[in-house]
Amino acid sequence: MPSRRWSLPIQMTVTIVGMVAVTIAFLCGIWAVLYGVLSFLDVSTASSFAGGLTALIVVTIGYLEYKQVDTIERLADADRIDEEAEPELYELVTRVAAQLDVPVPTIALSDRQTPEALAVGFRPENVHLVLSRGTLDTIDGRAELEAVVAHELAHVKNRDAMVMTAVSLPVILARGLGTRLADIENPGGAAILIVPLGFVSTLIWGTGKAMTARLSRAREQAADRAAVAVTGSPAVLATALTKLDRSISDTPNRDLREVSGISSLSILSLEPEELEKVMLGPDGNREPSYWWLRKRLYRFERWLFRTHPPTDDRIEQLAEYERQQDRRSPS
Numbered sequence: 001m002p003s004r005r006w007s008l009p010i011q012m013t014v015t016i017v018g019m020v021a022v023t024i025a026f027l028c029g030i031w032a033v034l035y036g037v038l039s040f041l042d043v044s045t046a047s048s049f050a051g052g053l054t055a056l057i058v059v060t061i062g063y064l065e066y067k068q069v070d071t072i073e074r075l076a077d078a079d080r081i082d083e084e085a086e087p088e089l090y091e092l093v094t095r096v097a098a099q100l101d102v103p104v105p106t107i108a109l110s111d112r113q114t115p116e117a118l119a120v121g122f123r124p125e126n127v128h129l130v131l132s133r134g135t136l137d138t139i140d141g142r143a144e145l146e147a148v149v150a151h152e153l154a155h156v157k158n159r160d161a162m163v164m165t166a167v168s169l170p171v172i173l174a175r176g177l178g179t180r181l182a183d184i185e186n187p188g189g190a191a192i193l194i195v196p197l198g199f200v201s202t203l204i205w206g207t208g209k210a211m212t213a214r215l216s217r218a219r220e221q222a223a224d225r226a227a228v229a230v231t232g233s234p235a236v237l238a239t240a241l242t243k244l245d246r247s248i249s250d251t252p253n254r255d256l257r258e259v260s261g262i263s264s265l266s267i268l269s270l271e272p273e274e275l276e277k278v279m280l281g282p283d284g285n286r287e288p289s290y291w292w293l294r295k296r297l298y299r300f301e302r303w304l305f306r307t308h309p310p311t312d313d314r315i316e317q318l319a320e321y322e323r324q325q326d327r328r329s330p331s
Contacts, residue, residue, distance in 0.1 A: 171205055217306065
């Protein structure tokens with residue numbers, strides 16, 4: 001399948017080039033706003049002053065964003081375990097890691113019933129594999145668990161955490177700037193600066209997030225292919241994905257909101273497909289204002305920023321791998 005082999009490198013190259021352009025646009029946008037305001041105020045050397053302020057803003061926002069990021073184990077509410085606590089799980093993870101030629105990860109388990117499965121770590125030598133009790137209870141047998149673990153460790157093999165962190169830099173910076181501007185109350189005259197900066201940050205955040213989401217979807221499919229290469233059975237991974245997807249669909253929206261911070265990292269998206277509808281009024285019979293519009297905007301946002309391919313598409317692709325295996329096997 002040459003087209004699929006080249007698909008990920010091409011998408012990665014296009015995304016990197018695009019994100020470089022987005023980063024340049026972000027910096028130029030901030031500079032242009034500052035330069036315009038400083039020129040209006042008749043500040044001498046407005047160009048140089050705007051350049052210095054742009055650099056200061058970007059460095060400060062970057063420092064604040066990365067300083068406050070919680071560990072994934074804390075977000076997932078997971079505790080690290082050793083070989084004595086879960087010998088069978090430890091043996092399975094060790095074997096899959098050896099097959100993929102990656103270091104054995106630190107294993108962490110969460111007591112949540114939401115089906116979570118993710119591998120995190122900037123370098124393969126410092127990877128944590130996080131699983132929830134909901135995942136272990138949902139999938140049956142070692143074969144399905146092996147397929148899930150193989151998918152997650154394939155991300156480690158492909159250095160996806162490093163790649164996605166690097167290409168997400170302008171998104172993180174734009175989100176950080178926009179969040180802090182939105183927190184300013186009663187800006188007064190500063191609105192002349194805050195409003196255009198807010199517009200620039202929102203535009204860059206939306207553009208960058210859509211581009212990185214597309215790359216994320218491609219890397220999920222690449223991890224599926226790598227898991228099949230390890231386990232030799234596309235059907236087993238397809239079965240595990242089907243069960244996990246059904247479990248996520250049955251999970252209340254309030255529980256999914258608790259794990260929204262790790263949704264993009266998990267084997268399946270942990271975000272609800274539909275916006276939760278809460279009826280208003282004393283009798284609970286009044287529909288929220290503009291519900292039809294809010295529902296459609298949510299669907300558009302899910303489509304634009306979806307970090308995982310639809311589960312049905314992944315299962316269909318796995319079925320195609322199964323058919324290819326059948327054609328190659330001797331009759």
